[in-house]
Amino acid sequence: MDFSLLKEAMESNSFEKIADICDQLMLQVSAQGIKFEEDWPYTIHLLGHLYVNDVNSARFLWKTIPSVVKEKQPEVVAVWKIGQQLWMRNYSGVHEAIRGFDWSPQTQGLITAFSELYTNKMFHLLLSAYSTITVGDTALFLGMSEENATNYALQRGWTIDSVSGMLTVKKQPIVTEQKLDPSKLQRLTEYVFHLEH
Missing domain, CATH: 1.25.40 (Serine Threonine Protein Phosphatase 5, Tetratricopeptide repeat)
Structure with a gap:
């Protein structure tokens, strides 16, 4: 073989x-x-x-x-x-x-x-599903100790409330890209011009 x-x-x-x-x-x-x-x-x-x-x-x-x-x-x-x-x-x-x-x-x-x-994959699942989550649950999903899971999350922009032990998830900004097609803009301009005259 x-x-x-x-x-x-x-x-x-x-x-x-x-x-x-x-x-x-x-x-x-x-x-x-x-x-x-x-x-x-x-x-x-x-x-x-x-x-x-x-x-x-x-x-x-x-x-x-x-x-x-x-x-x-x-x-x-x-x-x-x-x-x-x-x-x-x-x-x-x-x-x-x-x-x-x-x-x-x-x-x-x-x-x-x-x-x-x-x-x-699990981190992104948490990112999309939670706004806050306990350190323990985060550690469970990520397969890490609580300390390592906390550090992992903090390095990715999350914050922790030391009193409650809750991590606040930092949502990733949704980037939408608008592509402007010049031909569509031209047709729209002509249409508006036609309506006005």
């Missing part, structure tokens, strides 16, 4: 491409009738789907992984624990599943990138 495209994607941190590359390779290998049970990079494949937030495809892949692989490769099972927490929308459970395994060097870069992406 030629995993050169997958290797390139991993080395260049193009993690968003991994799921598609693995899916295509799996289809090619399957079409050739080659058996690949234990040689397949299931850990990376599953993580690739989770990275692009495709939990349904990860779930389907999990169901197709042979039980012998699940028994012999604990890292595959550890990745699926992350997938289960995503499936159940257990935000803090995702972080616990990430921290709860000693990842291999081959997987570490992808896990770190996924963790950062997920934390950023």
